Amino acid sequence: MxxxxxxxxxxxxxxxxxxxxxxxxxxxxxxxxxxxxxxxxxxxxxxxxxxxxxxxxxxxxxxxxxxxxxxxxxxxxxxxRVVWPTRKETIQMTGIVFAFVAVMAILLWIIDKLITWIVYGVVLGWN
Structure with a gap:
């Protein structure tokens, strides 16, 4: 071949x-x-x-x-040919993104505090 x-x-x-x-x-x-x-x-x-x-x-x-x-x-x-979103759709999607970021920030803060409490309070015995 x-x-x-x-x-x-x-x-x-x-x-x-x-x-x-x-x-x-x-x-x-x-x-x-x-x-x-x-x-x-x-x-x-x-x-x-x-x-x-x-x-x-x-x-x-x-x-x-x-x-x-x-x-x-x-x-x-x-x-x-691209169909661009309207102003209303853009504002709604931006609001959804901001809300998601805020929820994730709070969730990660809670997880961080929980891990800190477990490592320093429970495992190491520090206050």
Whole structure:
């Protein structure tokens, strides 16, 4: 039985260079924003935004970026299908959680005091 299947990842070196370059440009934009503190906030924000836009553009033309964009699009479409609870349901569930936590805290406090009494009072004979 020589049924060997090979998994092949499709990635070329040009794609890797684009992704690495996008990361470098993004880091350069962040660095420029924090290094040039003597410039106005608008100039610094502009440096960051230019780095961000160039990084996104580089990532968008790579195969990895296209896969990420497809994943993000699918995730957003799935997010729109989620049925979110109403405000009333959220408040009710939060109240139930708080009540459960309070009951468990009291129960654990009682168990702790019982174990303390058994160990120190009964077993060791301390008061």
């Amino acid at each position: 020589s049924n060997s299947s090979q998994v092949e990842t499709v990635s070329n070196s040009g794609d890797k260079v684009k992704v690495i370059l996008a990361i470098v440009v993004l880091v350069a934009g962040i660095f420029a924003y924090s290094f040039f503190t003597d410039y106005s906030i608008y100039a610094r924000l502009g440096m960051f935004l230019v780095g961000l836009v160039v990084a996104i553009a580089l990532l968008a033309i790579s195969d990895t970026g296209k896969r990420i964009l497809g994943f993000a699009t699918g995730s957003y479409a799935e997010l729109k």
